[in-house]
Amino acid sequence: MVAAATLGAARAALAHRMIRVDITRKAYGRTPVLGRIAFEIRRGETVAILGPSGIGKSTLLRLIAGIDSKFDGHIERPDKMAIVFQEPTLLLWRSVLQNLTLVHPDLSEHAALAMLDKVGIAGKAEMFPGQLSLGQQRRLALARAFAGDPAFLIMDEPFVSLDPKTAEGMLALTEALIAEVRPATLFVTHARSEAERLHARILELRGTPAALAPRLVTGKERP
């Protein structure tokens, strides 16, 4: 299986710049959290990592994003990355517009305003993020992610703790933006429906230390 994956990777790498993850081990102290995890994401492809809470999804995501570099293995990622966290994680002390232009210095004010318009918060450019509703703050976080035209987009449970209607709106917006920008997308969730909605290739994390479950799993197999 490993050999096949490597072969496929070599072929795909010729055609696209891609994200290549090959983790052999990640531990906190003496407690191993992640075992062998290897997969690839092509440009324009969406991969969802599914698994129950506490399995190590966020740990894996932090390794792939380059936030945490203490692990055994190797990860290849492009320079232009974007991330969307569970929380909006905005600069609350800078205006909505500055939240885009400070993070993306090359972004013109005109382009930033167009991006705000695209996510539906056009009139809020001069406000502080704290003056927006939580739903609007998340839209701003999404605008920030896509404004830099990322080659690789990482999302950590971006639709969690939203009411169904807002979550649906966010999903539709994310779907449209992904279709437009076409980054390689990795997102972590515990809701299979979200993954299916974004037409993601689903990878499941299971066990301790967590590893990718074989690809063909049916619901019945799972405990």
Place this chain on the structure above:
Amino acid sequence: MTGKALVTAFSLIGLLGLWIVAATLTADATILPTPLALVGPFLQELQSGELLFHLGQTLLRVVWAFVLAMGIGLALGLLMGRFPAVDRWLDPWLVVFLNLPALVLIVLCYLWIGLNETAAILAVTLNKVPNVTTMIREGARSFDPNLDAMAKVYRMPASTRLRHVLLPQLAPFIAAAARSGIAVIWKIVLVVEFLGRSSGIGFKIHLYFQLFDVRMVLIYALSFIIVMLVVEWSLLQPWERRVRRWRTA
């Protein structure tokens, strides 16, 4: 707001009243002169330029020591708050300097460096740096890790990160350090001047202390208190309001 200002005004008038009563009861102008008795000599000192000269000297020293202490304290606090290894090494030094009496540092600076301006400003700065460091370190420890991660993934340049991500999170701690800093620094500057300078409010207080001239001691001390209140109201508070704007908007 006006109600609050009114209370402040009445409270201060009350203090003035207490002074007048005390002065009347003492009935000895060489021990405690009434506020009115200070007006004449005050105007005289003002006109001769003597008062303004010494106020300026002290203010200059306060500004120097303040800028140096805040700058060094900010850098050290950030380093210690961000890097636990640095913190482990420097923390014992911090404890030593925090517990060193101001007077000891002042005397040692004068003895080692000489009775000059460098020694004076260094002594005040060294007295304040540990305090500022402690407060800023507390702030640097409470940085939001998610914002750090965000800045890292988006590859924000270090200068942008410092100015727009880190320093705004530190603002309440910087404000607290500046507020307590300015209050302590001008008092230490006075001691430094008292002990080894030939200009400044502290020097004048030393002079009039030797002459047992309570009136002039009060005039010089009160003048500088007024200057510091003006600094607080016209610089510190407006700055604080500006950096806090996003919280109240």
